[in-house]
Amino acid sequence: MRIRSSQSFPVRLVIFTLLLSIAYGSIIVAHAGIRARGKYSGVVVFDRWDTCFLLSGVYIMYVSNDVKERLRPYAGKSIQIDASDVFQPMNPGDGLIRSYEILGPASVSSDDPVTDRIEVETRSDFSTPGAPSFAITVRNSGDVETKITTSEIGPTLLGPNMGNPFSPSNGSSAAWITRGDLTRSSKASWASTDGSNISVSYMIDPTCHLPDHIDLGPGASVSCRIILEIPAGQYQFLVGYGGGVHQSKSIVSNSITFRIDARGVAVTQP
Numbered sequence: 001m002r003i004r005s006s007q008s009f010p011v012r013l014v015i016f017t018l019l020l021s022i023a024y025g026s027i028i029v030a031h032a033g034i035r036a037r038g039k040y041s042g043v044v045v046f047d048r049w050d051t052c053f054l055l056s057g058v059y060i061m062y063v064s065n066d067v068k069e070r071l072r073p074y075a076g077k078s079i080q081i082d083a084s085d086v087f088q089p090m091n092p093g094d095g096l097i098r099s100y101e102i103l104g105p106a107s108v109s110s111d112d113p114v115t116d117r118i119e120v121e122t123r124s125d126f127s128t129p130g131a132p133s134f135a136i137t138v139r140n141s142g143d144v145e146t147k148i149t150t151s152e153i154g155p156t157l158l159g160p161n162m163g164n165p166f167s168p169s170n171g172s173s174a175a176w177i178t179r180g181d182l183t184r185s186s187k188a189s190w191a192s193t194d195g196s197n198i199s200v201s202y203m204i205d206p207t208c209h210l211p212d213h214i215d216l217g218p219g220a221s222v223s224c225r226i227i228l229e230i231p232a233g234q235y236q237f238l239v240g241y242g243g244g245v246h247q248s249k250s251i252v253s254n255s256i257t258f259r260i261d262a263r264g265v266a267v268t269q270p
Contacts, residue, residue, distance in 0.1 A: 033245060035061065035088040035095030040081055040246040041106035044074040047158050048236045048257050051171030054081075054097075056243035056250045058154030060178050061086075062169045064098045071102075078106040078114075078249045089166050094178070096168035106249040112149055113249075114242035117142030120153075120253040122239050125225075130264035132230070134256070136182070136239050137223040140216035148214040148222065151181045154240040155202060155226055159233060163193035176200050176235075182210055182224050203227045232260045234269075 040061050042054025052068035054061045061083075063071060071079075085099035108114065119139045126132050138153065140146045157177035161167065167174045177200060180186050187201035208224040216222065228237075236257045243250025257269045 034091055035086050035093075037084055037086055038082070039103065040083055040097065040100075041078065041243055041248055041250065042246050043076065043078045043240065043250055043252045044071045045238070045252065046072070046075050047173055047255075048234075049158075049160070049171060049173035051158075051161075051169060051173040053169075053175075054079075054246065055154075055156065055238075055240040055252055056246040057152040057240045058179050058181050059240075059243075059245055060094050060156070060175050061246060062094060062096045062171070062174075063100075064096055065170055067097070067099060074102070076252075078243070078251065080104060080106045087168055089168055092179075093166060094168055094175070096170060106243070109242075109244065109248035112147070112152070112242065112244070114251055115142070115146070117144075117146055118148070118241065118251060120239050120241050120251060122237065122253045122256060124237075124256050124258065124266075124268060126258070126266035126268065129266075130229075131227050132258065132260065132266035133225055133227040134237055135223055135225045136253070137221050138214075138216070138241065139221035140218060143218045145218070146216050148216055149242070150210040150212055150214065151183055152242050152244070153182045154178070155180060155182075156238050156240060157200070157202075157228065157230070158236040158238075159230075162198065164190055166190075173236075176230070177202060177228075182208065182226075185226075187229075198231060199229075200231075201229045203229070230260060232262050232264070234259050 042056035052063040080103045081100040083097045083100045088095040121137045123135045159176040161174040185203040189199040238255035239253040
């Protein structure tokens with residue numbers, strides 16, 4: 001698909017989900033792999049709960065509370081580290097980095113480069129109670145054509161850490177939605193520490209139907225809307241793009257902090 005000028009897809013809210021029943025408390029879409037010692041690239045993120053992680057497109061690697069402060073100066077930057085101690089409670093699943101050395105800026109992949117010309121933006125729409133939605137836009141702000149890989153656009157929803165034994169996070173928060181992309185809608189559920197069942201999902205506007213690769217001309221953009229179904233609580237939403245499985249440079253969108261009240265109404269928070 002080749003796009004030469006800025007445009008967005010029409011929005012139609014249609015209930016279309018793919019149920020993935022898993023024990024691990026986050027959305028998994030056929031992305032597996034052992035998280036062992038070695039090099040990891042990603043954008044350093046400290047969320048609203050001050051949990052630290054590396055975000056690489058659709059993937060997250062948590063950084064232990066005990067060693068996260070060394071990454072504070074790199075917040076918002078795509079870097080590479082060499083992890084010497086990694087804990088992964090479940091495969092497929094994310095890992096917790098417990099010891100590492102900082103190697104420097106993440107390298108740019110020659111096969112699927114993520115450059116400073118690519119921008120990702122997310123905008124909230126909380127006008128429908130019980131159905132908070134987000135418009136995700138990828139833009140080429142440069143003066144040459146740029147290839148976008150749809151499967152590397154990763155919606156990420158962060159929420160309170162409910163003590164799931166299969167989650168590697170040792171911070172106050174964890175990813176409730178991760179490892180998903182814009183190729184399909186997904187749903188997951190798990191049991192919280194108090195014994196209650198938690199269910200989360202995101203639905204993609206089926207008119208998006210994005211191809212695997214999109215060639216964006218200078219100044220062009222492509223957009224897609226997703227709709228969340230989540231319980232009441234505090235959340236943060238952002239989108240990662242690129243980087244493969246923590247292999248090369250990636251970028252992140254702006255983040256949106258919000259809450260869902262008991263009536264299902266979403267409210268943006270500072």
